[in-house]
Amino acid sequence: MKQSHIEVTERIIEVSRPTRSAYLNRLDDIANRQRGADRLGCANVAHAFAAMPANDKLRVVVEKAPNIGIVTAYNEMLSAHQPYVNYPNVIRDEAHKYGATVQVAGGVPAMCDGITQGEPGMEMSLFSRDVIAMSTAIALSHDVFDAAMLLGVCDKIVPGLLIGALKFGHLPCIFVPAGPMSTGLDNTAKSKVREKYAQGLVGREELLASESAAYHGAGTCTFYGTANSNQMLLEAMGLHVPGAAFIHPADGMREDLTREAVRLVLDMTKPQSFTPIGRLVDEHVIVNAMVALLATGGSTNHLIHWVAVARAAGIIIDWTDFYHLAKTTPLLASVYPNGKADVNQFQEAGGPGFVIRELIEGGYMYPDVFTVTKGGLHDFGKKPTKEDGKLVWKSFPEESGDETIVRTVEHPFSETGGLRLLKGNLGRSVIKISAVPADRHIIEAPAIVFDAQEELLDAFDRGELEKDFIAVVRFQGPKANGMPELHKLTPPLAVLQNKGFMVAIVTDGRMSGASGKIPAAIHLTPEASAGGPLAKVRTGDIIRLNATVGMVNVLVDEDEWAEREVEELSDTKRHSNAHGFGRELFGGMRRNVLSAEEGAVTWL
Incomplete structure (x- = not known):
């Protein structure tokens, strides 16, 4: 294992010792109880299984068979989650073969940034993660389950399900993906x-x-955004059936993988192989997830989400840990927006399994960790296929299936990961550098300050942005308005960059990989609404964004900068962000939310 990665892991273990120990003690206290059907009062048990078929009641109550709870994000609005419609029946059928029972414990909401981008609903997007976590907890709160199967794919859904499941860390859990849609119009043309x-x-x-x-069609969007980054990270954490991430929803192997998930989670409930998710997700597994994100140039959203996921298991990480890992983690994948390929082409070239195999062999990942299989993370460096009607896992060839998409550790796209930490007198920020042209890694230009993304779009329409500038889009953090994705800013900024202007964006909001080739210092913390220095910037100030050395600074005299007052969002704008389209219901979250670097957590 690389010494740099060991040092990061040891630091995480040390700083997390009090919170992780407390978490594991709570987990053990709960795990040592009698199972639910034996422990609960008779009225409780009767209510829990009232709607079950008689044979299933017999299995779970008298025969003490394992009872699996399904938490599902199924809905017909999101293409990625529509395929889940029949999964409970498949899972139940397979569980019956092993004498086990299944109940859909509950559903969680699932919203799509692609539908809400630029709309008021986007201001509830980030907070939906914690709503999903709470909904998962409510679903499992009936406390009659021996294991859980989590059905979710997209941006906030997977982190929310994972946070909720970790709060029931005494249960064996497995995630069941649904796969990407087939390739349509390529992302570059779009x-x-x-x-x-x-x-x-x-x-x-x-x-x-x-x-x-x-x-x-049905399935996740085919670019390598937050949803598909989720799937990469779950593979790297050993929480899927190995290789399940990017199999198409209509592929016959998809049902086989779902049935295999039932077998695996039931095996995890047996005393000799008992693997609760709270034990599985330890410091080494969190580091594996971070490395997988960096090695594939995944979504910057996970610098928020996986901080929150780690906290849910009593593990403390921050952006400095990502920074140190990124310095020595090679970039092995080139998938849009970092390249031209989509996730189907990524899968065809080797996909997550090839990347994990390479990272293990290169000493960048811990292979000997708990996973949902018995073989540790090595199992996730293989490719699932079918032979004679049965699932088997085979080793990948030594070489990539396509060097333009996936590479070995000996010939990476870059010696460092696709994400960078930026520091300076504007605070701490992150940038997804893997897609940005090298001649745009350093931008120095006058600031133009906007307090809403609509202001930038209007200025573009008026033709006022035909020049070099750095857009400061502030009051977009968690406390201000829920930290929406600023997807709609990418096309106009791309137009200006393509005309030869030096442009960039500095914001306390989110952009994920949507910034594409535009230099974007995002997630700036402390945010403007918390009195952060971004609220002191004025139009005309010179800003230097240097992704090469990891700095973002406003070039203002130190004494003047120290004396300059922090501007506050006008009452009119603050009111517009807090009312309508259900945003009133999230006022408590906006008031209590932690910073982006602390995971934008609302439950601490």
């Missing part, structure tokens, strides 16, 4: 149409046709 629309060169009809050709 982006070009968006840029043309931003310039008024095409109309809404052509834009809608382009978007509909890209997003056209």
